[in-house]
Amino acid sequence: xxxxxxxxxxxxxxxxxxxxxxxxxxxxxxxxxxxxxxxxxxxxxxxxxxxxxxxxxxxxxxxxxxxxxxxxxxxxxxxxxxxxxxxxxxxxxxxxxxxxxxxxxxxxxxxxxxxxxxxxxxxxxxxxxxxxxxxxxxxxxxxxxxxxxxxxxxxxxxxxxxxxxxxxxxxxxxxxxxxxxxxxxxxxxxxxxxxxxxxxxxxxxxxxxxxxxxxxxxxxxxxxxxxxxxxxxxxxxxxxxxxxxxxxxxxxxxxxxxxxxxxxxxxxxxxxxxxxxxxxxxxxxxxxxxxxxxxxxxxxxxxxxxxxxxxxxxxx
Amino acid sequence: xxxxxxxxxxxxxxxxxxxxxxxxxxxxxxxxxxxxxxxxxxxxxxxxxxxxxxxxxxxxxxxxxxxxxxxxxxxxxxxxxxxxxxxxxxxxxxxxxxxxxxxxxxxxxxxxxxxxxxxxxxxxxxxxxxxxxxxxxxxxxxxxxxxxxxxxxxxxxxxxxxxxxxxxxxxxxxxxxxxxxxxxxxxxxxxxxxxxxxxxxxxxxxxxxxxxxxxxxxxxxxxxxxxxxxxxxxxxxxxxxxxxxxxxxxxxxxxxxxxxxxxxxxxxxxxxxxxxxxxxxxxxxxxxxxxxxxxxxxxxxxxxxxxxxxxxxxxx
Numbered sequence: 001x002x003x004x005x006x007x008x009x010x011x012x013x014x015x016x017x018x019x020x021x022x023x024x025x026x027x028x029x030x031x032x033x034x035x036x037x038x039x040x041x042x043x044x045x046x047x048x049x050x051x052x053x054x055x056x057x058x059x060x061x062x063x064x065x066x067x068x069x070x071x072x073x074x075x076x077x078x079x080x081x082x083x084x085x086x087x088x089x090x091x092x093x094x095x096x097x098x099x100x101x102x103x104x105x106x107x108x109x110x111x112x113x114x115x116x117x118x119x120x121x122x123x124x125x126x127x128x129x130x131x132x133x134x135x136x137x138x139x140x141x142x143x144x145x146x147x148x149x150x151x152x153x154x155x156x157x158x159x160x161x162x163x164x165x166x167x168x169x170x171x172x173x174x175x176x177x178x179x180x181x182x183x184x185x186x187x188x189x190x191x192x193x194x195x196x197x198x199x200x201x202x203x204x205x206x207x208x209x210x211x212x213x214x215x216x217x218x219x220x221x222x223x224x225x226x227x228x229x230x231x232x233x234x235x236x237x238x239x240x241x242x243x244x245x246x247x248x249x250x251x252x253x254x255x256x257x258x259x260x261x262x263x264x265x266x267x268x269x270x271x272x273x274x275x276x277x278x279x280x281x282x283x284x285x286x287x288x289x290x291x292x293x294x295x296x297x298x299x300x301x302x303x304x305x306x307x308x309x310x311x312x313x314x315x316x
Numbered sequence: 317x318x319x320x321x322x323x324x325x326x327x328x329x330x331x332x333x334x335x336x337x338x339x340x341x342x343x344x345x346x347x348x349x350x351x352x353x354x355x356x357x358x359x360x361x362x363x364x365x366x367x368x369x370x371x372x373x374x375x376x377x378x379x380x381x382x383x384x385x386x387x388x389x390x391x392x393x394x395x396x397x398x399x400x401x402x403x404x405x406x407x408x409x410x411x412x413x414x415x416x417x418x419x420x421x422x423x424x425x426x427x428x429x430x431x432x433x434x435x436x437x438x439x440x441x442x443x444x445x446x447x448x449x450x451x452x453x454x455x456x457x458x459x460x461x462x463x464x465x466x467x468x469x470x471x472x473x474x475x476x477x478x479x480x481x482x483x484x485x486x487x488x489x490x491x492x493x494x495x496x497x498x499x500x501x502x503x504x505x506x507x508x509x510x511x512x513x514x515x516x517x518x519x520x521x522x523x524x525x526x527x528x529x530x531x532x533x534x535x536x537x538x539x540x541x542x543x544x545x546x547x548x549x550x551x552x553x554x555x556x557x558x559x560x561x562x563x564x565x566x567x568x569x570x571x572x573x574x575x576x577x578x579x580x581x582x583x584x585x586x587x588x589x590x591x592x593x594x595x596x597x598x599x600x601x602x603x604x605x606x607x608x609x610x611x612x613x614x615x616x617x618x619x620x621x622x623x624x625x626x627x628x629x630x631x632x
Contacts, residue, residue, distance in 0.1 A: 022338070043586040105583075263627055267421075270359040270588040270623035307586035311579055311632040 002153060002242070004191035007184075010150075011157045014056040017089050021045050021158070023165050028268045033288045037300045038169065039265075040162040043273050043307025047109065050158045050305050051082035051145070054180060057154030058143045059083075059090050067092045069139035074098070074120075074127035077106050077230055078306050079145035084115030095140055097130045099123075103229070105310045146178025147236025156184025162301050163192040170298040173280045173287075175305050176200035176209040176243075176250060177231035183239035185303060186246035196301075200243075200250040201283025203227075203258060208234045209243065210250040227258055227315055230276035230306065251283035258282050259315045265304075272307045275315075280305070318469060318558070320507035323500075326466075327473045330372040333405050337361050337474070339481050344584045349604045353616045354485065355581075356478040359589050359623025363425065366474050366621050367398035367461070370496060373470030374459045375399075375406050383408045385455035390414070390436075390443035393422050393546055394622050395461035400431030411456055413446045415439075419545070421626045462494025463552025472500025478617050479508040486614040489596045489603075491621050492516035492525040492566060493547035495555035501619060502562035512617075516559075516566040517599025519543075519574060524550045525559065526566040543571055543631055546592035546622070567599035574598050575631045581620075588623045591631075596621070 024039045042050035059071060070093035073083050080096045087094035094115040098107065099122035110117055120130045135142045144151065158181075159172065172189050174182040186198040202209050205226035211219040218240050224232035235243065253261075262278035265271060273281075280302050288295045340355045358366035375387060386409035389399050396412045403410035410431040414423065415438035426433055436446045451458045460467065474497075475488065488505050490498040502514040518525050521542035527535040534556050540548040551559065569577075578594035581587060589597075596618050604611045 048586065266588050266627060267625075270364065272582050272586040272588060309583075311582060311630075314627075314630060314632065316627040316630065 002149065002187050006153055007156055007160060007188060007191060010057050010153045011160055013060050014053055014154060014157065017056045017086065018053055019045055020161050023162060024269060024271070026269050029264065033285060034296050035288060035298045035300050037284070037302060038162065038166050039269070039302050039304050040158055041271065041304050042158055043271060043277065043304050047078070047081040047085045047113065048306050048308040049078035049082060050155055050181060050303065051078045052086055053157050054151035054154030054184070055079065055082040055086040055143070056089070058148060058150040059086050059092065061150050062141060066141050069141065070094060071143050072097065072131050072134045072138070072140040073143050073145055074131045075145050076102050076232070078308055080106060080115065081109040081113060081308070083143060084110045084113035088114040095134045095138065097127050097134065099127065103310045106308065109308070144236065146180030146233065147238045149238055152180050152184045152239055152242065154184065155181045156188040158303055159185040159188035160192055162303070163188060166299060166301060168194050168299060169196045169301040172196050172198045172301040172303070173201055173284045174198070174303045175228070175231055175276045175280045176202045177276065178233040179209065179235040179239035179243055181303065181305060182247055183242040186242060190246050197248045198246060199248055199283065199287065201280040202250050202252050203231060203279055204252045204254050206232050207250070207252050210252055212240065213244065213247070213250060227255055228275040228279050230274065231279060251287050253279060253282040253286055257286065261285060263316060272309060273304050274306045274309050277304045277306055318465065318503050322469055323472055323476060323504060323507060326373050326469045327476055329376050330369055330470060330473065333372045333402065334369055335361055336477050339478060340585060340587070342585045345580065349601060350612050351604060351614045351616050353600070353618060354478065354482050355585070355618050355620050356474055357587065357620050358474055359587060359593065359620050361622070363394070363397040363401045363429065364622050364624040365394035365398060366471055366497060366619065367394045368402055369473050370467035370470030370500070371395065371398040371402040371459070372406070374464060374466040375402050375408065377466050378457060382457050385457065386410060387459050388413065388447050388450045388454070388456040389459050389461055390447045391461050392418050392548070394624055396422060396431065397425040397429060399459065400426045400429035404430040411450050411454065413443050413450065415443065419626045422624065425624070460552065462496030462549065463554045465554055468496050468500045468555055468558065470500065471497045472504040474619055475501040475504035476508055478619070479504060482615060482617060484510050484615060485512045485617040488512050488514045488617040488619070489517055489600045490514070490619045491544070491547055491592045491596045492518045493592065494549040495525065495551040495559055497619065497621060498563055499555035499558040502558060506562050513564045514562060515564055515599065515603060517596040518566050518568050519547060519595055520568045520570050522548050523566070523568050526568055528556065529560065529563070529566060543574055544591040544595050546590065547595060567603050569595060569598040569602055573602065577601060579632060588625060589620050590622045590625050593620045593622055
């Protein structure tokens with residue numbers, strides 16, 4: 001069981017390596033949703049996403065001997081850049097296993113932050129196998145992007161900062177991919193919120209978490225045909241029990257709703273958010289429509305998970 | 317001659333109606349330009365651009381009798397929305413003469429803010445004639461988007477706020493369209509800066525200010541084939557003398573440089589800036605390349621003028 005002190009100690013530990021990102025509001029968006037929304041802008045985080053929090057925490061927990069051999073992970077996106085930058089900041093080496101289908105902009109990010117890319121076939125098995133091989137060959141410690149307690153705790157620090165600014169949030173929306181962010185955020189809500197309901201946002205096209213909560217066991221995705229490329233991964237055995245215990249439910253949204261939410265935030269708030277973040281916004285919009293009475297004038301937090309978008313492939 | 321007290325009084329007057337927008341920095345952009353850049357983010361301003369400052373100041377200077385009859389302006393873009401919103405906030409009516417070629421997103425903005433649109437042919441003569449007719453018929457006071465002393469003073473308040481945060485800027489870059497922003501900003505630099513050099517950014521495709529400063533008289537544009545749709549207008553007899561006196565020079569940039577600067581800021585800073593704002597960024601990049609020695613490690617302010625972009629027509 002993760003304690004509140006573990007979360008607070010983690011926050012103190014990683015603070016020198018991360019930004020306390022701003023919490024933005026928009027009168028126009030509030031008017032549209034008839035509620036008071038608070039956007040925790042992790043798109044302004046180092047490496048453009050919240051992932052640096054968990055990556056930094058995981059690395060800082062290594063022994064000096066482990067640090068000498070570096071770290072290895074597999075990631076199609078933001079965790080790849082985050083682990084590379086965290087490793088560079090702390091002065092160790094990072095091996096990144098990426099599918100050969102990963103967006104070029106994310107590969108460039110990894111290289112800029114000094115990570116070594118190892119390309120593999122775009123399957124769960126291939127990437128895990130290559131990560132295992134690298135760990136065996138180099139002695140690097142494997143750090144999972146989402147199913148790792150240190151990572152989960154680190155990701156929860158974004159919500160801690162949000163609750164520091166807005167202690168009385170009624171709702172907190174997070175996108176759900178591998179489950180690290182929402183697990184950490186739900187722990188933060190439990191310890192630092194005041195009766196705050198935590199809700200996940202998920203594409204219909206990758207609704208493993210929705211189905212897992214229904215069935216009571218971890219379900220895979222049958223298709224992942226979604227623009228929200230950060231949300232194609234599935235839950236893990238470490239974060240799933242936390243999600244079962246502390247997340248109220250998952251709100252599913254379709255691709256059109258994701259794109260419209262993304263456009264709304266870009267146009268109205270003038271910030272670049274990635275499709276995965278737009279899923280949380282779309283979930284809030286959907287929830288507000290279905291729960292008009294409960295939602296009205298409530299305080300609603302949204303974790304804007306990141307802003308890493310390939311501008312040459314926009315859906316507008 | 318505009319005094320420092322006129323600027324300060326204006327700032328006090330309009331404060332309840334505007335945002336004190338954030339000043340953002342980016343380590344990656346600093347590294348690229350080898351200087352310390354401070355972005356005054358008027359893309360986060362009400363109605364998405366700095367224009368609300370001058371519009372509000374001009375309206376607040378009207379007599380009660382004048383206010384009853386409302387205001388009228390001609391604008392292809394941001395001033396149209398700004399005057400509509402300023403008028404709505406103060407409780408008066410705004411007539412907006414717009415060319416029938418104006419982007420739909422800007423027309424929607426005007427209507428949302430309660431302005432009445434009057435469409436005209438897209439020529440300087442047609443819009444001035446229609447504005448004159450409306451003024452004569454309704455008694456509305458004509459407010460020019462850039463060549464009006466109250467407007468110029470209002471636009472200068474963005475730079476005042478920037479100097480309040482960064483008093484020792486070495487350089488200040490502004491985009492130059494009709495000349496209101498750079499005239500006001502150069503007055504702010506004179507009174508509240510500390511030996512700050514003010515530079516304008518202008519597209520080669522609409523370089524009237526560059527040529528006007530060379531020739532010593534107001535020059536027109538021969539072509540306006542630029543993505544920076546806010547910068548197609550020309551200087552006026554009220555702002556030109558201020559620009560002649562307090563602006564060091566104009567840096568011209570080509571269309572590719574504008575698009576690359578826009579992409580740099582969107583990708584790296586995760587904020588939506590419009591092409592006109594990217595012109596100021598591109599000017600800073602060009603200037604830094606040509607003046608490597610002078611620019612290194614200097615403090616450089618950039619007025620990010622706005623974030624109103626038609627997402628369906630992006631250049632990426």
